[in-house]
Amino acid sequence: MKISDVKRVVFKFGTNVLRNDDKEISLSRIYSFIEEISKLHKKGLEVIIVTSGAVGLGAKKLNVDSSESLTVKQACAAVGQTQLMGIYEDGFNKYSINTAQILLTEEDFTNRIKYLSLNNVLNTLLELKTIPIINQNDTVSTTELEEAGNPVYGVSFSDNDKLSALVASKLDADLLVILSDIDGLYDDNPKLNPQAKLISEVKNLTDEIENYAKSASTGGRGGMITKLQAAKVVTRSGGNVIIANGKTPQIITMIFKGEKTGTRFYPVENLSQKRRWIAYATNITGQIVINNGAVNAITKENKSLLCVGIINVNGIFDRGDVISVIDENNNEIARGIANYSSSDCKKILGAHSDNIYDILGYKNYDAFITKDNIALI
Numbered sequence: 001m002k003i004s005d006v007k008r009v010v011f012k013f014g015t016n017v018l019r020n021d022d023k024e025i026s027l028s029r030i031y032s033f034i035e036e037i038s039k040l041h042k043k044g045l046e047v048i049i050v051t052s053g054a055v056g057l058g059a060k061k062l063n064v065d066s067s068e069s070l071t072v073k074q075a076c077a078a079v080g081q082t083q084l085m086g087i088y089e090d091g092f093n094k095y096s097i098n099t100a101q102i103l104l105t106e107e108d109f110t111n112r113i114k115y116l117s118l119n120n121v122l123n124t125l126l127e128l129k130t131i132p133i134i135n136q137n138d139t140v141s142t143t144e145l146e147e148a149g150n151p152v153y154g155v156s157f158s159d160n161d162k163l164s165a166l167v168a169s170k171l172d173a174d175l176l177v178i179l180s181d182i183d184g185l186y187d188d189n190p191k192l193n194p195q196a197k198l199i200s201e202v203k204n205l206t207d208e209i210e211n212y213a214k215s216a217s218t219g220g221r222g223g224m225i226t227k228l229q230a231a232k233v234v235t236r237s238g239g240n241v242i243i244a245n246g247k248t249p250q251i252i253t254m255i256f257k258g259e260k261t262g263t264r265f266y267p268v269e270n271l272s273q274k275r276r277w278i279a280y281a282t283n284i285t286g287q288i289v290i291n292n293g294a295v296n297a298i299t300k301e302n303k304s305l306l307c308v309g310i311i312n313v314n315g316i317f318d319r320g321d322v323i324s325v326i327d328e329n330n331n332e333i334a335r336g337i338a339n340y341s342s343s344d345c346k347k348i349l350g351a352h353s354d355n356i357y358d359i360l361g362y363k364n365y366d367a368f369i370t371k372d373n374i375a376l377i
Contacts, residue, residue, distance in 0.1 A: 001240060003258050006174040008046040008126070011037065012164035012230075016181035017246030018053040025057060027087070029247070033179075034091035036252040037131070041097055046126045048171065050134045050164035051088070054080035077138035088133050098130040103137035109166055109281040119170050126171075136163055165230035169237035169276050176234045177255060178227055179246030184263030185224060187212050202265045205232050231265040233280045238270035271375065278322055278335050279375035286315030286342050287324035287332075288349075288368075295327050298334060298374055304367035305336065305374065307356065310349040317342045325369070334376045336369035 013033065020026040041047050055073055058080030059066035066076045085101050092099050102122075108114045125132050136159075161178060168176040188196035202209055205228065213224040231241040244251055244262025254261050271279065290298075294309025305325065317323050318341050325334040340348065340360075345368065348359050353366040 001174060003175070003256055006045065006240075006256075008048075008171060008173045009040075009175045009177060010048045010050060010164055010168040010171070010173045011252070012050040012160060012176065012178045013052060013246065014160070014178070014180040015052040015056050017179050018051070019056060023056065024060060025053070025083075025087070030087055031091050032249070033246075033252060034088070034095070036250065038092065038095035038097055040252070040256060041129075041131065042095070048122065048126075048132050048134065048167060048173070049088070050160050050167060051084065052135070052160045054084050054135055055138055056080065057083050074138055081135065084135070085133065092131060098128070100125050100130050100132050102132050102134045104134060104163065105137045106283055109277075110283045112277065112282075115170070115277060115281060122167070122171055134163070134167060136160055159226050161226040161230040162233070165233035165241075166281050168234050168239055169280065170273075172237070173234075173239055176230070176239060176241045177252070178230065178241065178243045179251065180227070180243065181245065181247055182224070182243075183245045183248075183261075184243050185209070185212060185228070199263050200260060202231075202263060204268055205235065205265065233276075235265050235267045236269050236271050236279070237276050238267045240267060241265040274372075275375040278337065278373065279377060282322045284324050284335065285321045286313070286317035286338075287326055288313050288345065289326055289328065291328065295333060298325075298371070299376060302371055304371040305369040306353060306366070307345075307348045307351050307368050308353070310345065310368060313342050313345045313349060315342060319344075319364070325374075332377050334374050336375065337373040339365040339368055339370065 011033075018026060018030060020029075037047055037049075055066050055076045058076030058078065061079055061083065062076060064072055064076065066073045081103070085099075089099050104118070108118055122132055164176060164178065167173075182190070183198055185199045185202070186196040187199060190196040190198075199209070199212070210228055213228045227243055231243070234241045242255060242262050242264050244255065248254070248261070251261065288310050289312035290305065290309045291311050294305060297303040297309065298305050311328070315323075317338055319338060321338055322335055323338050324332050325336060326332050338345070344360055348356050348368075351359060356366075357363040
């Protein structure tokens with residue numbers, strides 16, 4: 001797809017591009033983004049913005065260190081969010097463009113009903129020619145507290161890179177543009193190695209490519225690792241991703257003129273909406289370990305996961321929860337919707353389907369996870 005053919009785009013603005021060297025809000029840069037986006041919007045492009053910056057703005061205004069505690073961070077977010085939205089609203093008002101604030105937590109994705117409702121709301125706003133401006137609701141998010149109590153708990157997102165990817169995936173956006181303070185993906189950390197080379201195109205996110213991200217950019221909550229995780233979500237959902245330097249003047253205009261800038265990631269497949277939700281949008285409450293025969297069955301033969309292939313259970317989960325499926329080498333290979341709880345799974349692991357009723361006194365399914373509810377990772 002040519003960038004000029006894009007119909008729906010998600011822009012993600014990182015903390016470091018929204019503030020200047022003194023860690024204060026960079027109004028000139030934000031208004032430049034707004035002007036460029038307004039031109040695209042008036043040409044008919046559907047635009048969604050995912051923005052960071054609320055915590056940093058609040059911390060500056062309150063003159064506190066936002067890393068002091070979770071409650072201090074939440075207070076900073078509450079103060080900074082109103083200031084941040086005021087800037088966006090004022091800027092887009094100058095071009096007679098309406099905006100809408102949407103604050104999200106991981107529950108808005110984990111809960112299937114909320115997930116579908118969110119999709120309807122965002123699509124309605126786009127139909128009404130309104131730009132949704134989305135941020136993680138740091139004021140009420142309890143991600144850090146929940147993770148602390150469960151060693152295998154995994155959240156759908158804990159940073160705005162992943163949030164922007166989930167939004168782009170859910171809305172079938174053609175393109176996700178992540179603007180940070182780095183030119184794109186390098187084969188080494190360019191801040192430490194002047195010989196590091198920019199990778200302009202990525203057709204497939206291999207292990208080698210992912211290893212490059214370990215020399216991540218600093219600042220903000222994310223880094224290059226989270227940006228590659230975001231790219232994986234979008235490219236597996238049929239979309240394109242560009243990571244570029246938001247401090248480059250007129251960077252958005254350059255991208256939509258088709259100029260080569262940053263790193264572009266191309267789509268590799270197009271998962272169904274249900275599998276996207278299973279693989280990336282919901283929290284993980286537990287995990288099961290399966291043997292090599294079961295790995296082969298679900299990855300190569302597109303079969304359901306039977307209890308006979310399960311060798312261990314970790315965490316606590318209920319029937320209907322999404323859980324992680326790992327192999328004997330501790331590699332996550334899939335996620336899926338469990339047909340039995342963790343307590344029941346411990347009783348029937350390794351058992352043949354014909355024996356489930358005798359062990360539990362009931363049987364809902366022959367398979368622990370049916371093939372339509374498995375998303376390969």
